[in-house]
Amino acid sequence: MFLIDYIKSIWKALKSLATGMKLTGYYFTHHREIITQQYPDNRATLHLPERFKGEVVMPHNDQNEHRCTGCTACELACPNGTIKVITKFELSPEGKKKKAVDKLVYHLELCTMCNLCIIACPSDAIVMAQTFEHSVFDRNELTKILNHPGSKIMEGIE
């Protein structure tokens, strides 16, 4: 019995090693599988993966409207104080007071691209952008206000 197990273990080991060698052999012979990108050279044709996380942005539509309600869920979710939401009160047409976002301040220099704010956002107002060339000469330029000046909330977002 012991001998059968012994031979079986050798056979299993050889088989698993052969499986590994088959995969690396496939990669060795199929160069189009190569995922390396020669970055500064291929700047124009750079292809980033879909889930690449570069920085937090707030998309606006062509009427300069965003989806942010100023609920501060992102601010609470952020582990290192990267996001600061400054809210204001707006008067709705019926004359009621309503909370809205004044400025969504985003400190890129503190951000770790952990994606927690995007997950926390109930109205999908912020997303991760695929930009990554963030170097600037002045540190102040890294503090960004995500909502565009004069923008307002989209219709129907609560």
Next chain:
Amino acid sequence: MWSFSEIANGIDEWLRLHVSPSLALTIEMVIAGVAVIGLFAVLGLVLVIMERKVSAWMQIRIGPNRVGPKGMLQSLADTVKLIVKEGMTPDGADKLLFNLAPFVAMIVAMLLMAPIAFARDFQLWDLNIGILYVSAISSVTVISILMAGWSSNNKFSLLGAMRSGAQIVSYELSAGLSVLTIIVFTGSLQVSDIIHSQADGWWLFKGHLPAIVAFVTFIIAVTAETNRAPFNLAEAESELTAGFHTEYSGMKFALFFLAEYVNVFIVCAIGATLFLGGWMPFHIGHWQGFNHVMDYIPSSIWFFGKTFFLIFVIMWFRWTFPRLRIDQLLNLEWKYLLPVTMINLLLATALAILGWYF
């Protein structure tokens, strides 16, 4: 058609015509030495770039691609860098042994070149115990590693050297036993005899199962003997920084590095000689026409082709398999490889006595 053996004979005749026989012999020795050193330099450059390209392609990367056409001069640039760097000797080191160790490693590698047949009738020294000579000399490698580890006066180096000692001494056994399998078939230790016995087919095909098992165990054992991943416990970047060559820099480090690659070449050349027929073209039994076509390919191309194929296989191992722990390493040798090779040797002996091989 010119060949290596004709060039060598031509030089020999020309020298004997013009100078006295003893002076001619001396000059020939110098030429052979220079040729071996030249081969080492070329091997170092070629194998390093080959290793880097193979590893890159296996890991879905591009690899070196800036220096020279397609990055092919990268290893040359690295060599220039290593030559320019300062070769430091640590204060607490044993100066003599520390500086001697890389040269011992190189000298062992050079000695191993002697019995290898590079092409038809092109061999430095066809001594009658060629294979025994190779296995005897190759175990001296461990001395240079122990020397380097001990004299560095460094814990990491010493640990690496001790591990390497345990590893090389144990794997020497199964390498020796798998070599013996072929010796049993040929009945000779002489390299030229072994190659000539494969004129009608290589031992890998003629020797049935025992030869195949011996080939696999030989490849595993020599991978361990040359201290390459997955058996690179002597270097072990993650645990021992660089093992026995932690304290070495510049050209002294480069000599160890070169010795490793030359050793890989040598063990692959021995493997090609024993199992794949050395410079012998691919022959199938008595197919005269096929054998004649194969004979048109020069013998040196056959030899280097087979050797580089085996080197590629060993690189393939390195970039596929996970590393072993030291206890797993010794388990593999003493519980698996050694019993398997012993039974395999018994089987091969039975086959050889009964004459059941082709």
